[in-house]
Amino acid sequence: MTNINTAVKIGKLTLRNPIVTGSGTFGFGPEMANIVDLNKLGAVVVKSTSREPRLGNPTPRIVETPSGILNAIGLQNSGVDNFIAEKLPFLRNYDVPIIVNLVGTEVADYVHLAEKLTAAGGVHGLEINISCPNVSHGCDFAVDPALTAELIREVRKVTDLTLITKLSPNVTDMVPIARAAVDAGSDALSLINTLIGTAIDVRKRKFRLANITGGLSGPAVKPIALRCVWQVHRALPNVPLIGMGGIMSATDAIEFLLAGATAIAIGTATFVNPTASTDIAAGLEAYLIENGIADVNELIGAVTQ
Amino acid sequence: MPHQVFARVLSNDPIIAGHQVITCEAPTLAAEAQPGHFVNVLTAERYDPLLRKPFSVYTVDRDRGQISLLYSIVGATTASMSRKRPGEMLDMVGPLGGRIFQADTRPDTTHIMVGGGYGVPPLVFLSRELRLAQSAPNIKFIIGARRKDLLLCEAELVAAGVDARVATEDGSHGTSGRVTDVLEPLLLENSGLPVAVYCCGPTPMMKAVAELCLKLGVTCQLSVEVAMxxxxxxxxxxVLDLTDGRRVRCCVDGPVFEAGEVKW
Known part of the structure; x- marks a missing residue:
């Protein structure tokens, strides 16, 4: 059975399958290209890119907690000019949509990044990171619908690329922020970013992360992420969602599709199994074939009580 | 090229208290692994602990397609590893590491291995590879340990004809003191001659060895250990900060660095 459809649409983008990489877990592409065939992915979402290079936070930056990790990398990257000059030419060799995750502290930073990346050519989508928990002001946009709307409106003015807003779960209710982002011109939403947490070494009586707090990811957060996707999908059923949070297997990915995600990002799983993203894409296709499902889109939001 | 291998365990035996050698059938890893490479092992089936843990490669048998890891039982992953019986499978990703040990190619070089604790195994691998590549390499091996019963690999090095010297902190075997107490006179003895030091062990030990080598102008490669x-x-x-201001990843930009590069 080869006539099954695995393709999904996110804004203007057609993804050959719903599996994309989670920003910050797949480098900029070259790091993974020896391990994973990028052309077997729905899209590649590269690491956060900022206006100026960033060295990130001091170490320790990642610690393990039960079935999860806390990270406080601090958005280490070489800056947008380096990305365009050094990383993008490599990515242009692949037949896969490239989505760049943007991060900044002011609206002007995001506008600058969106302009540059749109003009560069070879970038297909922008994921607006308004929710990094590990930098000062990183969460300001994500907790306020009005600020989110202003940011997305300004970015929308300078780009015709598919815009995806990445939402934080560290809020009382994600729905008003999701709605504000969409009303301001966001084509799609990514959720969830990591959950803020911490861990303490009782022997040393010290925080285990140099940054004190970090973002929790991995299987420990999956039930929360799934609930968030379902809540936002129920409120905004026509908005494509990229669901993420602790997805380790094709079964996990299918849960997110059923909850209402159109695409699925594989993040922390790549740290454990470098080929997790393409393994899950293959597993999802096998599931469709085994169950006689002609189109993966039939699964989206198909959960019942 | 890193790849995932489910390797059949052939043997898994204690060598000294709290330390075992696990040997697996892994022809692709055996073919590709070089001294300084490591493999990432996963033992948990339900995500706790979630992450793989790194192990330096101890030996390979390329003819038989086997790879061995020498490990100290310190946490959940190594405890699970220690319970693996022959016939069971070990989940590994490897070979990992971007920059690995490079054997010094100057003629008549004295190769000095300085290993402490589970930093010894990758240097045993390097010594073996040197002996395979050269007819009679001049290798001196310095093994450090807190006590005699924690010494690793001395007997096998001696059996292979390697000049192995020992430093124990409590003086229970060999020189009483630290590896640098053995290394310094050896370096002074070879002053002016081509000497290369290769070091792997706990960070304070590597820092002391690096400082000594820098002081005496001897090249020194260090396999740096940080959580990866x-x-x-x-x-x-x-990430690791280098003296030239770069912040690099230990796993793929290392794990082997020159003594002067690392900002301690």
């Missing part, structure tokens, strides 16, 4: 969550260069968790 992914091992493939994408998590940015294992």
């Amino acid at each position: 969550p992914c091992g493939i260069g994408v998590c940015m968790g294992c």
